[in-house]
Amino acid sequence: MVLWLLPVAHASADAHASAGASVYPLTVTNCGREVSFQSAPESIVTIGQSATEILYALGLADKVKGTSVWFNPVLPQFRDADAGIERIADNDPSFEAVVSKKPDLVAVQYELHVGPAASVASRDQFNELGISTYVMPADCDGKDNNATGGDGTRTAAFSSASIYKGITELARIFDVQDKGKALVADLQAREAGAIAHAARLELPEDLTAVFWFSSPELSTDPFVAGRLGAPGYMMDKLGIRNVIQSDEEWPTVGWESIAKADPDVIVVARMERRRYPADDVDAKLEFLRSDPVTREMTAVKRGHIVEMDAHAMSATMRTFFGLEVLADALSTMSFEQ
Known part of the structure; x- marks a missing residue:
C-alpha cells in the first residue's frame, strides 16, 4: 500500500501572521448559500473523509468532535489524532448522531449527505438548530447533484482549483491561512x-x-x-x-x-x-x-x-x-x- 505524506500543521501563536488574520463576522458563499461566522468554530463534526483529512492537515483535529463516511484508513500522519476522535459512523450518520455532538459547524464532502435531497439532513435543518454547514466546493462547483441519482452530473470538468478553494476557505474560516497556503503549495x-x-x-x-x-x-x-x-x-x-x-x-x-x-x-x-x-x-x-x-x-x-x-x-x-x-x-x- 502506498503511504502518502503531507506536511502536518502545528498550532503556534503567530501561525497566521504573514497571511493576515481573518476578520469576523466572516461570510463565505458556499455551494450557492451564504454562511456567516461570528468567530472561528470551536466544535466540528465531519460527514465525509475529505473534509476530515483537510481539517486534520490544517492542524484542526482538536476541534473535530466526530467523523463519518470513510472509504479507507486515515492518512498515516493523522492516525494518532484520529484515534482519539469518535467515529460516529463508517458510512452515513443519522441526523440525531451528528447534532448530539453539539457542533458549531458540520463540514461535508458530498451534497448527497447534506443538501437539497440529502440522506442525513438538509442545510436548513442544521441551520434551524444554529449549526453552520460547509460543503466541499469540489462536489458542487460545476456540478448538478439533483440531475441523476445521488452521484450527480458534472456541468463542467472537475478542476483542481475546487480542491484548493475548499482548503483556502476552511483556512480562512478557522483563521489559519498560513497553514492553508502551505498545504495548497x-x-x-x-x-x-x-x-x-x-x-x-x-x-x-x-x-x-x-x-x-x-x-x-x-x-x-x-x-x-x-x-x-x-x-x-x-x-x-x-x-x-x-x-x-x-x-x-x-x-x-x-x-x-x-x-x-x-x-x-x-x-x-x-x-x-x-x-x-x-x-x-x-x-x-x-x-x-x-x-x-x-x-x-x-x-x-x-x-x-x-x-x-x-x-x-x-x-x-x-x-x-x-x-x-x-x-x-x-x-x-x-x-x-
Whole structure:
C-alpha cells in the first residue's frame, strides 16, 4: 500500500501572521448559500473523509468532535489524532448522531449527505438548530447533484482549483491561512510533478483507460468514472482518453460496451468499505481475469490494471495522490504493439 505524506500543521501563536488574520463576522458563499461566522468554530463534526483529512492537515483535529463516511484508513500522519476522535459512523450518520455532538459547524464532502435531497439532513435543518454547514466546493462547483441519482452530473470538468478553494476557505474560516497556503503549495507541487513525470514517458497519443469504482453485484453493470469527474481530470492531465464519455459522475455501463472500447488501462478502486461485493479489490481482479468478456480485454491480458485508493477517485485532496499513482504505474507499462 502506498503511504502518502503531507506536511502536518502545528498550532503556534503567530501561525497566521504573514497571511493576515481573518476578520469576523466572516461570510463565505458556499455551494450557492451564504454562511456567516461570528468567530472561528470551536466544535466540528465531519460527514465525509475529505473534509476530515483537510481539517486534520490544517492542524484542526482538536476541534473535530466526530467523523463519518470513510472509504479507507486515515492518512498515516493523522492516525494518532484520529484515534482519539469518535467515529460516529463508517458510512452515513443519522441526523440525531451528528447534532448530539453539539457542533458549531458540520463540514461535508458530498451534497448527497447534506443538501437539497440529502440522506442525513438538509442545510436548513442544521441551520434551524444554529449549526453552520460547509460543503466541499469540489462536489458542487460545476456540478448538478439533483440531475441523476445521488452521484450527480458534472456541468463542467472537475478542476483542481475546487480542491484548493475548499482548503483556502476552511483556512480562512478557522483563521489559519498560513497553514492553508502551505498545504495548497505542497499539493500544487505534487500535481505538477506527476504531470511532468507522465510527460517524460512519451506515452502513445491514443492511450485509453477506464476507472472502475464498484458494482452492486459483480455480474451487473459496474459504476465507472464519467469523463468530467476527478478520474477524468487525471486522465486528461496525463494524456489519456476516457472510454466512458458520460457527464454523470459515476454512470453504470455494461462490460460488453467497455470490452468493445477495449481500454489500454483499467484502474480499479481499493477500499475498506464493504457496501457491495465489488468494493473488494480482490473480487474485482478475480472477475476481470475470469469473466469470459473481461478476460479478453487487452488491459487484462497485458496486466495493465492499476489499483488506486477509492478516495483518490473522488474529488478530494487524495486526487493528487491518485495522479501520482497513475503516472508511476504508466512508467512500468509497455504499450508497443
